[in-house]
Amino acid sequence: xxxxxxxxxxxxxxxxxxxxxxxxxxxxxxxxxxxxxxxxxxxxxxxxxxxxxxxxxxxxxxxxxxxxxxxxxxxxxxxxxxxxxxxxxxxxxxxxxxxxxxxxxxxxxxxxxxxxxxxxxxxxxxxxxxxxxxxxxxxxxxxxxxxxxxxxxxxxxxxxxxxxxxxxxxxxxxxxxxxxxxxxxxxxxxxxxxxxxxxxxxxxxxxxxxxxxxxxxxxxxxxxxxxxxxxxxxxxxxxxxxxxxxxxxxxxxxxxxxxxxxxxxxxxxxxxxxxxxxxxxxxxxxxxxxxxxxxxxxxxxxxxxxxxxxxxxxxxxxxxxxxxxxxxxxxxxxxxxxxxxxxxxxxxxxxxxxxxxxxxxxxxxxxxxxxxxxxx
Amino acid sequence: xxxxxxxxxxxxxxxxxxxxxxxxxxxxxxxxxxxxxxxxxxxxxxxxxxxxxxxxxxxxxxxxxxxxxxxxxxxxxxxxxxxxxxxxxxxxxxxxxxxxxxxxxxxxxxxxxxxxxxxxxxxxxxxxxxxxxxxxxxxxxxxxxxxxxxxxxxxxxxxxxxxxxxxxxxxxxxxxxxxxxxxxxxxxxxxxxxxxxxxxxxxxxxxxxxxxxxxxxxxxxxxxxxxxxxxxxxxxxxxxxxxxxxxxxxxxxxxxxxxxxxxxxxxxxxxxxxxxxxxxxxxxxxxxxxxxxxxxxxxxxxxxxxxxxxxxxxxxxxxxxxxxxxxxxxxxxxxxx
Numbered sequence: 044x045x046x047x048x049x050x051x052x053x054x055x056x057x058x059x060x061x062x063x064x065x066x067x068x069x070x071x072x073x074x075x076x077x078x079x080x081x082x083x084x085x086x087x088x089x090x091x092x093x094x095x096x097x098x099x100x101x102x103x104x105x106x107x108x109x110x111x112x113x114x115x116x117x118x119x120x121x122x123x124x125x126x127x128x129x130x131x132x133x134x135x136x137x138x139x140x141x142x143x144x145x146x147x148x149x150x151x152x153x154x155x156x157x158x159x160x161x162x163x164x165x166x167x168x169x170x171x172x173x174x175x176x177x178x179x180x181x182x183x184x185x186x187x188x189x190x191x192x193x194x195x196x197x198x199x200x201x202x203x204x205x206x207x208x209x210x211x212x213x214x215x216x217x218x219x220x221x222x223x224x225x226x227x228x229x230x231x232x233x234x235x236x237x238x239x240x241x242x243x244x245x246x247x248x249x250x251x252x253x254x255x256x257x258x259x260x261x262x263x264x265x266x267x268x269x270x271x272x273x274x275x276x277x278x279x280x281x282x283x284x285x286x287x288x289x290x291x292x293x294x295x296x297x298x299x300x301x302x303x304x305x306x307x308x309x310x311x312x313x314x315x316x317x318x319x320x321x322x323x324x325x326x327x328x329x330x331x332x333x334x335x336x337x338x339x340x341x342x343x344x345x346x347x348x349x350x351x352x353x354x355x356x357x358x359x360x361x362x363x364x365x366x367x368x369x370x371x372x373x374x375x376x377x378x379x380x381x382x383x384x385x386x387x388x389x390x391x392x393x394x395x396x397x398x399x400x401x402x403x404x405x406x407x408x409x410x411x412x413x414x415x416x417x418x419x
Numbered sequence: 420x421x422x423x424x425x426x427x428x429x430x431x432x433x434x435x436x437x438x439x440x441x442x443x444x445x446x447x448x449x450x451x452x453x454x455x456x457x458x459x460x461x462x463x464x465x466x467x468x469x470x471x472x473x474x475x476x477x478x479x480x481x482x483x484x485x486x487x488x489x490x491x492x493x494x495x496x497x498x499x500x501x502x503x504x505x506x507x508x509x510x511x512x513x514x515x516x517x518x519x520x521x522x523x524x525x526x527x528x529x530x531x532x533x534x535x536x537x538x539x540x541x542x543x544x545x546x547x548x549x550x551x552x553x554x555x556x557x558x559x560x561x562x563x564x565x566x567x568x569x570x571x572x573x574x575x576x577x578x579x580x581x582x583x584x585x586x587x588x589x590x591x592x593x594x595x596x597x598x599x600x601x602x603x604x605x606x607x608x609x610x611x612x613x614x615x616x617x618x619x620x621x622x623x624x625x626x627x628x629x630x631x632x633x634x635x636x637x638x639x640x641x642x643x644x645x646x647x648x649x650x651x652x653x654x655x656x657x658x659x660x661x662x663x664x665x666x667x668x669x670x671x672x673x674x675x676x677x678x679x680x681x682x683x684x685x686x687x688x689x690x691x692x693x694x695x696x697x698x699x700x701x702x703x704x705x706x707x708x709x710x711x712x713x714x715x716x717x718x719x720x721x722x723x724x725x726x727x728x729x730x731x732x733x734x735x736x737x738x739x740x741x742x743x744x745x746x747x748x749x750x751x752x753x754x755x756x
Contacts, residue, residue, distance in 0.1 A: 274689065275603055275605065277687060286603065
């Protein structure tokens, strides 16, 4: 009796395994054929313009997390076209990226701020009697997000922003805010200004703007760490976006790409006639007005923080790729050049706007491309 | 080193007059089997290796910390700033030390009574099966990663603290400690509540084990004298378990002092100290290291390492204090029961 039951059970379980296995296998098979066919077709359409130039090997890079989403999209398209190259970009932060590059661990670095003079000096060690250069590659508006009950549209200027983030202006119905927004129904809610608790290139760029555009109201040194007293803080851009969403009376700053899901952003009053909204298009206009201040082949940009041009959004962040002008390592040079060429190309820049970034204006993009061509 | 000595073949070793105990030891060694000696060598080697590694880490940390401390423009213990990118850097640990200690104390005040209550309930009041089930669930709490606590804290706990903060401010605002300015409730008190939940499992479990060890005779004797169940607990269980509960609390305190990601996600850190527990601000050592390390320069990292050393010293002091308390209460340890 017992033995029989055991056998029957065993047969049953074997049957179950066989059937489910067959099902699983057939499911896999059909998925593979359809999915594989689709993806190769679309990849070919996107990436036909990419020149691989016999590049091969592993490309290591690290740096700014602000450009992570852009790099991911580029890497996906590029490696689909050039199958011999593997690119590994670690978004460790600009500081870590520059450090790793100066130690010779990576082929290029991504950074939210241009190299400092002492860093350029250090770079002669990795770049063999040459130096590292900044190549502007991605721009992005730093949006000022707010959550004020009953207010949909808000205009602020540099001076008010500085005083809000320095806790000089404490409530939303302050006369200074009223003067800029005569039509808005401003409540008496307390202002809760949120800043980054970690060190960040976004903080660096935002406080640089406050310092340049409102020198009388913002007296702090600036840098990646927040220096003003008071206010509240949160970890990372996503942390700030979360706080703005759930805290009434909150105001904060982060890259535009984090401002989804009905988060409202401030229009910034500049020297131009109309206040400017935070959009990728307006950020590109601001970059077009920037001056190149780097020496030689270095293309580091100096933004105009009080632009007179219409629709130029002043609180804009430019992230750079950093590579050696000469003396790049022989085994990674072809891949580095070919990849940088692609991301600076029209195709490469065209995919940026979808991801919340601002493409380079044509004039600067041309300069970047001609500089990349001379890397050796 | 001892394993290299060819012990099993010591035919002609006796020199003029070796001391007798050395002779005995050698004889004992000769009697042991090779496996024992290999094991002895391995375990002794690991012990020494551990000491060497610890010493190397300590030396490295102290060296890196000393580099930046020599340059520090502010006072390391009293400055309310953390600007390590300046030249010279200006930073101090006053805010971090305050925040670390205060949030941990809040956590202990909330967690220890609850943990002891749960431990007593599961060992002395609940039916055996229910007690086991509750113990199992508490164990599960310990298995939740701290970043998950952080996310839950930021998304669920913080919005729900508004009500509690309003209530505390209304009734106890006059104390100053519980005065609320109306900011988002991401203060040291919220962190303390979250830490309390996180350290609950370890305090509960150790207390439960201790209460289970109470000699049956003690309890039966008390019952025989006509004590109620609460009196039994008060007269025999609690005094017996006191040192165990203290060591359990210290284990929990150690976790609370070093908790990183959950604090970094929930707290609104600023380099200020507020008298009120409800106002956002403050910071802890571990949170500060986690949030500043990624973008820090070499100088900044050295400064963070220096702050880490202070946390290490604070933890050592706490553990030392706990051992002292337990040592003083040895008579309750149950060894003579």
